[in-house]
Structures are given as structure tokens and as C-alpha cells.
Amino acid sequence: MxxxxxxxxxxxxxxxxxxxxxxxxxxxxxxxxxxxxxxxxPLRADTARRVNRPNAVWDLTGAWEHEGETATGTAAVHYGLDPDGTPHEGLVNPMVFADGFNYGESNLDDLYAHLDAPYGPDGRRLLSQLRAAGVDIVLLGFTERHTYIQANAGVAVSAVRRVIDERQPGGSPLIVGGVSMGGLITRYALARMENEGEEHETGTYLSFDSPHNGAWxxxxxxxxxxxxxxxxxxxxxxxxxxxxxxxxxxxxxxxxxxxxxxxxxxxxxxPLRRDFLQDLKDVGWFPSKPGLRRIGVANGTGDTTGxxxxxxxxxxxxxxxxxxxxxxxxxxxxxxxxxxxxxxxxxxxxxxxxxxxxxxxxxxxxxxxxxxxxxxxxxxxxxxxxxxxxxxVPSVSAVALKYDPVTWDVDLNADLNGLPAGRSDLDAFCCDSTNSEHSAVTETLAEWILAELTD
Known part of the structure; x- marks a missing residue:
């Protein structure tokens, strides 16, 4: 097809x-x-659970303007835990994770609850497990989620810069990414930083059902x-x-x-889509500095099941x-x-x-x-x-299969589980066992992310 x-x-x-x-x-x-x-x-917020309050909240202004607009946003910082269960006193192993496609202002309490919703028969939670493994979660939201991707990418750059400034000496390289369009925002942000010669100090880029080649x-x-x-x-x-x-x-x-x-x-x-795709090409398409690992997950299946x-x-x-x-x-x-x-x-x-x-x-x-x-x-x-x-978000888009994002000359039912090396712009990816709701944290995807980020 x-x-x-x-x-x-x-x-x-x-x-x-x-x-x-x-x-x-x-x-x-x-x-x-x-x-x-x-x-x-929609966000699948766990309303029965008390909202996990952040350790810090940052107000952010975009690092640049786009089409005359300088975007703004907010980051909610949730410290990870030491092996004895006590919270970090600062950023040690930071993960910047951006909100995605929607209208109006991000609600970071709801985003945290959505990403930390229970999954699996024993009710495990993704963000809770990441924090227990020592990962500091920096959730990134935007005042206008519906504005230009490039404008909100400027907010992502400001967040990355602040994380680098506040990370404790000897801290780990950053994990940077996002859910849905948040993965595109951070993809562009990191690629542009590289193109302009700025060190983003990121070791892993992670996208979560992000429409790398478009959504439908x-x-x-x-x-x-x-x-x-x-x-x-x-x-x-x-x-x-x-x-x-x-x-x-x-x-x-x-x-x-x-x-x-x-x-x-x-x-x-x-023309906004054509211009955005050209902007991505101009800054390098994906972040690609030596040592950076690009990974992602898709809520769709990879075994041709529609x-x-x-x-x-x-x-x-x-x-x-x-x-x-x-x-x-x-x-x-x-x-x-x-x-x-x-x-x-x-x-x-x-x-x-x-x-x-x-x-x-x-x-x-x-x-x-x-x-x-x-x-x-x-x-x-x-x-x-x-x-x-x-x-x-078609699976072939979420796993960044290499094809023209305008002509879409691609088999939408491709067997992604047996994909030859080099056919994706991601170094590794995981597809869900069923076609699950966009951005839902499922057992298959959560366990794969945990293995990639904490093992």
C-alpha cells in the first residue's frame, strides 16, 4: 500500500x-x-491518585523567535531517588520530556498523571519506576501547544540549557525527547543546537508515538x-x-x-508543512552528534496488524x-x-x-x-x-521509517519487526502489541523504555 x-x-x-x-x-x-x-x-489522568507535586517549577522563554513569535512555557522538575529511596538534592540524571499536540496551554499535572498511569496487572507506573532508578524527570509544557513547532522548540532549548546549568557535577548526559509532537519539538531543538555549534550534552533522544513523517x-x-x-x-x-x-x-x-x-x-x-520539513532538512533532519542514541516507541503494531x-x-x-x-x-x-x-x-x-x-x-x-x-x-x-x-500516527511514521514525508511512498503495513538495519532514522524502536490509543503508556512500551534508559 x-x-x-x-x-x-x-x-x-x-x-x-x-x-x-x-x-x-x-x-x-x-x-x-x-x-x-x-x-x-485526551490525557488519561489518574484522578484517583494524588498529583505528584514537582520539586521545582521553571518559567521558560524561547531561545529564539519564529515568525515574529517568541514562545513561552513551563518545566516541572521531579527529582529521582538515590538507592536508599531519598530524593536527589538536585539534577543528577535528567530527562527532559516535552508535551505534545493539543490546543492551548499544557497542564503538567495531568501530563505527569497520564505518563504515570498504572499499567500491567500489578499497576506499575512508568515515571515512578524511572525516578526510583534515579532519573530526574523534567516535564516540559508550552503556553500555546498549537503554535509553530519551531517556536516551541526554542522553549525546549531554554529547558536544555537550564538543565545543563543546574545539573550537579559529575551528572549523567541528558535524556531528551517527548510524547507525540513533543518528540518533533525536541528533535528539531537538538538538531538546530548541533547545526549552530551548541553542545546539548544529550546522550539519548526518545520519542513516544511521535509523527516523524506526519499524522492523520x-x-x-x-x-x-x-x-x-x-x-x-x-x-x-x-x-x-x-x-x-x-x-x-x-x-x-x-x-x-x-x-x-x-x-x-x-x-x-x-506552506507551513513544506517550510517545516525544509527547516528540519536545513538543521540536519535528526540530531546526530557522535555518541547520541536515537530511540522511540510506537503505539501502533509493527507486525502488519491494522x-x-x-x-x-x-x-x-x-x-x-x-x-x-x-x-x-x-x-x-x-x-x-x-x-x-x-x-x-x-x-x-x-x-x-x-x-x-x-x-x-x-x-x-x-x-x-x-x-x-x-x-x-x-x-x-x-x-x-x-x-x-x-x-x-501510523506506525511507519512513529518509528521514523525512511521515506519521503510528502509523497509518502511507503507500505503502511510494512513488517517493522523484521526491518533491515538502516531503514529507520532511529537507532532502536519498539512497536506495541496492539494498536493502542495514541500516547497511552502500555506494558509493552513502558518495559522497553525502562530497559533502554535504566539497564
């Missing part, structure tokens, strides 16, 4: 030929989507979010598509569309009589002008969206996101549980 450079979406504005029941008297608009952004990956949110879902957000919303909350139109989403998503009306090539629609979603099957047929209707399908398989979604609403008109040369990414092996479920819940549509979640 390969992706092709001519992958595109085409939108027609004709009325549906069959009787759709969307006609309504003049005036009025449909009351549709629930307020708030869509497609934000179905274009039909993006268009529906755009289409219905024009309905007035008195809540004052961000619009449903605000995360999708953000700089971070434009840089992150392999297939991105600007609105619900226009047609175009989805892999190159946003998810349950089949190409082109109906997800829901939702309507508000005489006001609005949407008929949504999973991403069809390749072909030309394959129907993905039909939508109509009073005063908004009709849209039929068709895709060409896009593979059935929804069912590819990868970390999952309940993107269809989120939209169905926002609309109040009925949806089968099997249709709620699809692939968000």
Missing part, C-alpha cells in the same frame, strides 16, 4: 440528487456542534468541523476547527485542508430534520473521486467531498485517536463503537 504525490480532495457544491429532507423555510440556522475544539488527544486526521472530518463551525456559538469557547487550522496542525498533518469548500492537493496544501476500520464504509448518517445532514464514510482506498462525506445545512448550502489517491489510512497500523467518535459526540450522532477510533 503506497501513498501518491497526487493525493487530493475535490469538493463540489451541487445539491444532492435524492431527497435529503434538508429544506427549511428562510431564516434560522441549525444548532449543531457542541462547543470546543475537536480532535484533541481524515480530511472528511476536518471539512465537517469547518462546515458546521460557521453556526453561531454563544459559548465563547474556541471553534471546533481551531486546532485543525493552527500552525501546529498544519505542520504535523500529512493531509490537511484549509476549509470545507476548496479543492486541492492535501499533502502540500499548507485496525478494524474498513475503507469507504459509512460511519454515520446524521440529520436534524429540515435543518442539516451529514453522511460520513471512512477514508476510501485510493482511486479517483471517491466519495468521503456529504454535508448540507440551511444557509450553508451543500458540499460533497471526494478524495483521490489517498489510501485507507483509518485502518492502518498506528496509534489511535477517537476522531470519528469526537465528531459524533459533538453532533449527537449515533455511531458504532467500532467506528469511534482510527489511526492517528
Amino acid at each position: 503506497t501513498l501518491r504525490s497526487e493525493a487530493r480532495v475535490d469538493v463540489s457544491l451541487e445539491a444532492w440528487t435524492e431527497s435529503e429532507g434538508t429544506e427549511a423555510p428562510a431564516g434560522g440556522t441549525p444548532d449543531t456542534l457542541a462547543p470546543g475544539v475537536l480532535f484533541a488527544p 486526521i481524515p480530511v472528511a472530518l476536518q471539512q465537517l468541523a469547518y462546515f458546521f463551525e460557521s453556526v453561531p456559538d454563544p459559548s465563547g469557547k474556541p471553534k471546533q476547527a481551531e486546532l485543525i487550522r493552527s500552525p501546529a496542525a498544519q505542520q504535523l498533518l500529512w493531509a490537511w485542508v484549509e476549509n470545507a469548500r476548496d479543492s486541492g492537493a492535501v499533502a502540500t496544501w499548507s 485496525g478494524p476500520l474498513l475503507p469507504g464504509e459509512q460511519v454515520f448518517d446524521w440529520s436534524k430534520p429540515r435543518l442539516a445532514r451529514a453522511v460520513l464514510r471512512t477514508q476510501p482506498a485510493f482511486g479517483q473521486m471517491q466519495e468521503a462525506v456529504r454535508m448540507s445545512a440551511v444557509l450553508l448550502g451543500y458540499r460533497t467531498s471526494r478524495t483521490s489517491e489517498i489510501p485507507p489510512l483509518d485502518g492502518a497500523p498506528g496509534g489511535t485517536l477517537a476522531s470519528y467518535g469526537m465528531l459524533a459526540d459533538a453532533l449527537g450522532a449515533t455511531i458504532d463503537d467500532r467506528h469511534r477510533s482510527g489511526c492517528f
Whole structure:
């Protein structure tokens, strides 16, 4: 299964030929989507457990500006433990780990709880075990997670510099990385430091289900979010598509569309993604100083096992009589002008969206996101549980398989467990035993990370 450079979406504005029941008297608009952004990956916080308070909190300002913006953020420092169980008195074996893709400001308490959620039959916890092994956890958050990756990378550089300044004499080389887009932020930060001749003193780079070659949110879902957000919303909350139109989403998503009306090539629609990929190439693509080890994990499988979603099957047929209707399908398989979604609403008109040369990414092996479920819940549509979640970060992207990140000339079902040496930009990686939720800490991934960082 390969992706092709001519992958595109085409939108027609004709009325549906069959009787759709969307006609309504003049005036009025449909009351549709629930307020708030869509497609934000949830954190699985352990609310029953007391939040582990940090030993220190740092306010950080980016080391540079990007597109006129100097980003800011916060780091929460959690000291590791000595062999006798007493906390370190300072940074000894520091690990800087960055938050990922979402809207608005990071919540580092929730991020800690998410990464330290119990896994396995005996309820082991990843961060707790790392700290017990003497690793100092420096969780890095951002004031605007949805802004430019390069801007937040400046915050990551400031965090790395401060860790180096505060690390105790004789301390270990840094571990630096992040979850989801946090892995891209720190990847760029370290590579740029190397390119500019600055020593980052990092021994291990770690990415956790990071979309090194792009992530996937179905274009039909993006268009529906755009289409219905024009309905007035008195809540004052961000619009449903605000995360999708953000700089971070434009840089992150392999297939991105600007609105619900226009047609175009989805892999190159946003210049922000093209510019970010060029910036990565200009600074060296990955950090690569001698002695640095690059490792990562994928929430998707590596044995070719995909998810349950089949190409082109109906997800829901939702309507508000005489006001609005949407008929949504999973991403069809390749072909030309394959129907993905039909939508109509009073005063908004009709849209039929068709895709060409896009593979059935929804069912590819990868970390999952309940993107269809989120939209169905926002609309109040009925949806089968099997249709709620699809692939968000394909496994081939999370393990940094070497292929063109624009044409995506790659077998999405490649056997990654038997991958020949040199086919990945990572020195070592681990795929999950099932296609688990994006960024979820599972037993397979946690035990592999612990072995890599503490043995």
C-alpha cells in the first residue's frame, strides 16, 4: 500500500440528487456542534491518585523567535531517588520530556498523571519506576501547544540549557525527547543546537508515538468541523476547527485542508508543512552528534496488524430534520473521486467531498485517536463503537521509517519487526502489541523504555 504525490480532495457544491429532507423555510440556522475544539488527544489522568507535586517549577522563554513569535512555557522538575529511596538534592540524571499536540496551554499535572498511569496487572507506573532508578524527570509544557513547532522548540532549548546549568557535577548526559509532537519539538531543538555549534550534552533522544513523517486526521472530518463551525456559538469557547487550522496542525498533518469548500492537493496544501520539513532538512533532519542514541516507541503494531476500520464504509448518517445532514464514510482506498462525506445545512448550502489517491489510512497500523467518535459526540450522532477510533500516527511514521514525508511512498503495513538495519532514522524502536490509543503508556512500551534508559 503506497501513498501518491497526487493525493487530493475535490469538493463540489451541487445539491444532492435524492431527497435529503434538508429544506427549511428562510431564516434560522441549525444548532449543531457542541462547543470546543475537536480532535484533541485526551490525557488519561489518574484522578484517583494524588498529583505528584514537582520539586521545582521553571518559567521558560524561547531561545529564539519564529515568525515574529517568541514562545513561552513551563518545566516541572521531579527529582529521582538515590538507592536508599531519598530524593536527589538536585539534577543528577535528567530527562527532559516535552508535551505534545493539543490546543492551548499544557497542564503538567495531568501530563505527569497520564505518563504515570498504572499499567500491567500489578499497576506499575512508568515515571515512578524511572525516578526510583534515579532519573530526574523534567516535564516540559508550552503556553500555546498549537503554535509553530519551531517556536516551541526554542522553549525546549531554554529547558536544555537550564538543565545543563543546574545539573550537579559529575551528572549523567541528558535524556531528551517527548510524547507525540513533543518528540518533533525536541528533535528539531537538538538538531538546530548541533547545526549552530551548541553542545546539548544529550546522550539519548526518545520519542513516544511521535509523527516523524506526519499524522492523520481524515480530511472528511476536518471539512465537517469547518462546515458546521460557521453556526453561531454563544459559548465563547474556541471553534471546533481551531486546532485543525493552527500552525501546529498544519505542520504535523500529512493531509490537511484549509476549509470545507476548496479543492486541492492535501499533502502540500499548507506552506507551513513544506517550510517545516525544509527547516528540519536545513538543521540536519535528526540530531546526530557522535555518541547520541536515537530511540522511540510506537503505539501502533509493527507486525502488519491494522485496525478494524474498513475503507469507504459509512460511519454515520446524521440529520436534524429540515435543518442539516451529514453522511460520513471512512477514508476510501485510493482511486479517483471517491466519495468521503456529504454535508448540507440551511444557509450553508451543500458540499460533497471526494478524495483521490489517498489510501485507507483509518485502518492502518498506528496509534489511535477517537476522531470519528469526537465528531459524533459533538453532533449527537449515533455511531458504532467500532467506528469511534482510527489511526492517528501510523506506525511507519512513529518509528521514523525512511521515506519521503510528502509523497509518502511507503507500505503502511510494512513488517517493522523484521526491518533491515538502516531503514529507520532511529537507532532502536519498539512497536506495541496492539494498536493502542495514541500516547497511552502500555506494558509493552513502558518495559522497553525502562530497559533502554535504566539497564
